[in-house]
Amino acid sequence: xxxxxxxxxIGLGLAAxxxxxxxxxxxxxxxxxxxxxxxxxxxxxTSGTLVGAMEAPRxxxxxxxxxxxxxxxxxxxQIGSGQTGEHIPSHAxxxxxxxxxxxxFTRPDEEPLSxxxxxxxxQPHTTQLTLPEGTDISGTLGGYTVVLxxxxxxxxxxxxxxxxxxxxxxxxxxx
Amino acid sequence: xxxxxHFALPLLALTIGCITAPLAQNKEPIRITAEALDVQHSSxxxxxxGNVKLVQGGLTLTANRLNARYGNGLETLTATGNVQFVRGxxxxxxxxxxxxxxxxxxxxxTGNKVTLQRGxxxxxxxxxxxxxxxxxxxxxxxxxxxxxxxxxxx
Numbered sequence: 001x002x003x004x005x006x007x008x009x010i011g012l013g014l015a016a017x018x019x020x021x022x023x024x025x026x027x028x029x030x031x032x033x034x035x036x037x038x039x040x041x042x043x044x045x046t047s048g049t050l051v052g053a054m055e056a057p058r059x060x061x062x063x064x065x066x067x068x069x070x071x072x073x074x075x076x077x078q079i080g081s082g083q084t085g086e087h088i089p090s091h092a093x094x095x096x097x098x099x100x101x102x103x104x105f106t107r108p109d110e111e112p113l114s115x116x117x118x119x120x121x122x123q124p125h126t127t128q129l130t131l132p133e134g135t136d137i138s139g140t141l142g143g144y145t146v147v148l149x150x151x152x153x154x155x156x157x158x159x160x161x162x163x164x165x166x167x168x169x170x171x172x173x174x175x
Numbered sequence: 176x177x178x179x180x181h182f183a184l185p186l187l188a189l190t191i192g193c194i195t196a197p198l199a200q201n202k203e204p205i206r207i208t209a210e211a212l213d214v215q216h217s218s219x220x221x222x223x224x225g226n227v228k229l230v231q232g233g234l235t236l237t238a239n240r241l242n243a244r245y246g247n248g249l250e251t252l253t254a255t256g257n258v259q260f261v262r263g264x265x266x267x268x269x270x271x272x273x274x275x276x277x278x279x280x281x282x283x284x285t286g287n288k289v290t291l292q293r294g295x296x297x298x299x300x301x302x303x304x305x306x307x308x309x310x311x312x313x314x315x316x317x318x319x320x321x322x323x324x325x326x327x328x329x
Binding site: 067144166172174 | 202204205206207208209210211212213214215216217219221223243245246247248249250
């Protein structure tokens with residue numbers, strides 16, 4: 001059976017619409033890309049929990065408005081198997097205990113915001129960074145060198161936000 | 176008894192000593208305490224909230240909130256709610272909102288009652304514009320006279 005010209009045009013239109021929908025569904029506003037994170041060791045502890053240890057892990061991503069973020073650490077110890085999925089490698093999920101971490105947020109044509117801390121907990125799947133009480137957070141902000149202290153500190157890397165509560169102390173030096 | 180002079184003037188320009196050292200030029204560290212801090216880097220904003228206190232050298236700023244907009248450097252600094260500047264023991268300015276723009280070195284204080292006090296002398300209006308480069312402060316009041324009280328010092 002041959003198709004009329006109108007039927008062919010309708011078919012092409014439906015196909016194009018479907019393709020556009022598929023592309024839209026697969027677009028992620030913010031992707032976490034593991035640049036370097038080779039588990040150095042992976043073992044099951046006495047409780048039956050899978051534990052991994054990584055050296056010099058590095059994560060990066062881009063927020064919806066184009067702000068790039070990077071997270072590096074000296075070491076990362078993974079606890080728990082986390083969730084796995086077709087697009088999520090197992091070592092990118094679960095909770096990580098980081099040491100000597102540094103996170104940088106970079107907007108186009110502007111100085112980056114960077115923060116550093118001796119220790120933190122990181123959830124790669126949600127990009128949530130939690131710093132323990134009493135941790136010194138040092139960084140740069142608007143042309144100033146900044147040292148922050150707070151009872152509670154949390155950062156969401158994909159949203160490029162930082163929140164300190166429970167009493168905040170900040171010292172700034174002009175650079 | 177010292178005579179007290181009361182003036183009602185629509186506009187008064189007053190040259191006073193520096194009540195606030197220009198933040199852009201003062202190299203002393205800035206110390207800020209508050210209940211919370213929120214940084215939204217995607218929009219270039221950092222907001223201190225709850226009993227905010229900023230100290231730099233002999234200057235102290237207190238307010239309910241302090242918002243900084245930044246990009247390549249500090250763009251504006253805005254303090255809101257019970258804003259008060261104090262320098263040493265002799266100079267005070269207060270209002271509802273204060274905005275500092277580093278590029279023009281201009282501090283603007285607004286509110287229902289903006290007060291500039293140096294020693295026993297006082298200016299009251301609804302807007303204070305202080306040019307930190309020229310050290311000229313201008314107090315105005317829309318729709319009415321500025322209240323000024325001068326106490327000569329022996």
